[in-house]
Amino acid sequence: MNPVSVVGGGAWGIALATAAARGGADVLLHTRREGEPIPGVRRTRSLAEAAKHARLVLLTVPSAHVREVGRALGAHLDGHHLLVHGVRGLAAVPSRTPSFEGEDLVTLSTVLREETPVRRFGALGGPVLTGELSRGEPCVMVVASHYTEVLAAVRSAFAGSFMRIYTTPDLVGLEWASALTGILAVAIGFARGAGVGAGLVSAFAIRGVHEAARIAVAAGAEERTFTGLGGFGDLLAAIGEEDRPEVRLGLALARGEEPTSAIAALGERIEALSLAPRVADFAARHGVVAPILDAVAHGLFAQKNAPEIISTLMTAPMTGGA
Amino acid sequence: MTAPIFRFNQQRDDLVQTVVERVVAEARDPVLLLNDAAYHELRRLDAAGKDSSRWRKLARSLGGLDHHAARQRLRELADEHAHDVDGNFDPRVYAFASRVLPVGLSILLRPQVLKERGLGDVLRGNALAERIRTSGPIDRIQRLAERGTVVYVPTHLSNLDSPVFAYALESARLPPVTYGAGKNLFTNPVLSFFMRNLGAYRVDRRLRHELYKLVLKAYSCILIERGFHSLFFPGGTRSRSGGVERKLKLGLAGTGLEAFIRTGQRVFFVPATINYMLTLEAETLIDDHLKDAGKARYIIEDDESTRLGRITQLVNQLAHMEGSCAVRFGEPVDPFGNVVDDRGESYDRQGRQVDPRSYVVGDDGQVRQDGNRDGQYTRELGEVAMEQYLCDTVAMTTHVVATAAFARLRAAHGGKDLFALVRRADETIVPRADMLTEIEGVQARLADLDRRGAIQLSTAVRGATASELLGEAERALNGYHASPVLHTQGEGVALLDPKVLLYYQNRLANHGVGWIGGVR
Secondary structure, eight states: OEEEEEEOOSHHHHHHHHHHHHTTEEEEEEOSSOOOOOTTEEEESOHHHHHHHOSEEEEOSOGGGHHHHHHHHHTTOOTTOEEEEOOOOEEEEEOOSTTOOSEEEEEHHHHHHHHSSOOEEEEEESSOOHHHHHHTOOEEEEEEOSOHHHHHHHHHHTTTSSEEEEEESOHHHHHHHHHHHHHHHHHHHHHHHTTOOHHHHHHHHHHHHHHHHHHHHHTTOOTHHHHSIIIIIHHHHHHSOSOOHHHHHHHHHHTTOOHHHHHHHHTSOOOHHHHHHHHHHHHHHTTOOOHHHHHIIIIITTTOOHHHHHHHHHTSOOOSOO | OOOGGGGHHHHHHHHHHHHHHHHHHHOSOHHHHHHHHHHHHHHHHHHTTOOOHHHHHHHHHGGGOOHHHHHHHHHHHHHHHHHHHOOOBOHHHHHHHHHHGGGOHHHHTOHHHHHHHOHHHHHHOOTGGGGEEEESSHHHHHHHHHHSEEEEEEOOOOTTHHHHHHHHHHHTTOOOOEEEEEHHHHTSTTTHHHHHHBTEEEEOTTOOOHHHHHHHHHHHHHHHHTTOOEEOOTTSSOOSSSOOOSOOOOGGGGHHHHHHHHHOOOEEEEEEEEEESSOTTHHHHHHHHHSOGGGOOSSOOSSGGGOHHHHHHHHHHHHTSTTOEEEEEOOOBOTTSOEEOTTOOEEOTTSOEEOGGGGSBOTTSOBOOOHHHHHHHHHHHHHHHHHHHHHHOEEOHHHHHHHHHHHHHHHHTTTOOHHHHHTOOSOEEEEHHHHHHHHHHHHHHHHHHHHTTSOEEOHHHHHOOHHHHHHHHHHHHHHHSSSOOEEEETTEEEEOOHHHHHHHHGGGGGGTSSOGGGTO
8 A cells, every 4th residue: 555645635635645545555644624435435533643643745835835734744744754745835944045025936845944944845836726636536736846756655655546746856847837827827717708819818827828938947947848737838828717706806806706705705715915925036136127017016916907917918118128 | 183184184095096096986987987087188189289199099099899809998087087186185284384374374384484494493483364354153153063074165366265275274273175276376485385285185276187187076075075165166266356255156065965964964056255355367357347348257367365575565564554464264064054052053044944855855755966966955044144244244345445436436427337446547536525435425334234134344444434435545555556546636536447446346346335337
């Protein structure tokens, strides 16, 4: 049996646990919630038990809880564990760069490095959707890690499931790609809701990914990660998908709803609202021109109307070729 | 003193033999290694117009070698390289050198002077000793040196770094180290005396083939396994820009992890900074930095460190200045970047104890090596060291004044790029009052970083007024460098050598105090 622990009992964590169990893995799910029994998945409320059960631990808590859960979990982990998170988001921390005193954006694996004794981290990403995964439909996921044993362990955990897993060593890139794609997905939903034509939506998507890539390169990512499954692949799934929370948020904003209450109404955690202005600041600080991110941070979330936002974007100075 | 290095000579033959045994035993494909060696050596020697016939002969013979003969040939070649690498630590020389060094490197580096003047005479002065300041968690490092092998990974600015560091260890009552020094330094008339006798082994950076790298790694690894404290400059080469390293290779330092995995020997890494008010080779290094990236030289054989006059001048200058050279030891960490306490136990960033073995056990609970994993651990260790470098950098008078001067220079020629700035033939004169205001600004920013623990300030920088700093920097820079660097004329300050100013301001560039454009 291939033991796997999943920490976090939200829809995404349950989908991952279900998929791994379907493939024959011995899955222990750490969650405080009661729920429907899942074939092949045991539940626990003890982090110690989750840490003891498996070397590979998948962390699927909301990004705002990564630090707190990481610290608690870290008390039970040691250097032999492989810790892989499937969390979209970045963390704002006080800058450790002497030259800059404000807030810095770091990846969630960086947070876990501070909170746990683990060194071998990984992240999940790519165009896989919760629904597809839990229904057992064919789907594609990306795992990133500097450590080949982490990549191998994730592949092995889902070996028997109907999931194809691509690997990359660009951990920073995949984490930034997942986070920024989440923001871009809101913009896609907004554009669609505002009645923007398919041609222009596609242009925003492409320009948005390029912009996101330029920002992430400043954080140490590889550009090509953004043009692959973890960036563009992830965003394409948002264009055709109604179910994705970020898309639904974008649609709601296009209807003129107020961001905070729109998120509350969705009943899902969406990091884009707080993350977008931080990313826009980050881009400005690193001299990266980012009109689309700016439009999300200071247009969509500031409740400007669609024609105004689109007009700003259409008249923004040209950056780079086609 | 009972530090393992004093047993070095007794172990030398055995050490070389163990290195050869290990390299030969672990070679998967001897013919491939031999072929690789022949290929690289042919290329190198042919390009240099040197005799390469022995390698040509080897390359031709490879097809006909059976397994046994290939292994035998590999053994011979590994043995040759291992002997070439082998150092020579002479305890008598160490005792002698460590007493003498404080007197002044110029004297020490010229043994004939000792003969002429006699030891007693030389030992009476002690000027430079008072100038090399050591700081950091020295007590902890002393304890750790008794429990395992200490691997120092300091910043690298000058060919004087290794003798200066050796002295700093002695002065901090820390046991001496072995270290790999570029083979070219052994032909340097000034430094070779030292190198040969102070635990240095030889690294020939011209040799690019795999077999040589394996021999070198095995040599370094076995030294660490046997408890010989070691020194590596993980920047790989002296910082050309004068900036604190932002990219580390670690390379041989990675054998610290390998030694831990192979034997369980506790290994503690100590990042450190070596800081000078004046850098011996400043002019050559910054020149090289400013050349097109492709043309910069990896090995420089004709810089100031080969010239006795310059070394003497530098030492005389440093010896008359308070705190002109500072070695700061950083927090010791295990091979995985965890901090360690006095007993050598490892702790994560939340202060929870962690067993370092847990990082290298496989699914089966067995400890084993893994090239990919261990390489990554070592890269991450490099990141920990670089963070410490910034916090442990000691800002000196010359850095502060050069930072202020370069800022005024840039302001005076707004919009000019780096190359246009440093190639200016005419001098720039800035009002002295502006210069002092600028220095005060730099002092204020440094004081702020210092409060946050993001840098260290030399005592001179901490206590002095802007005017005093300017005066001291002017004396120091003009007293050593070939041509005047900056010069006060009445109510103005003439900025005469932009390149040297750039070099010294670069030390603070990665702290966001100096201009970052000069280290990129």
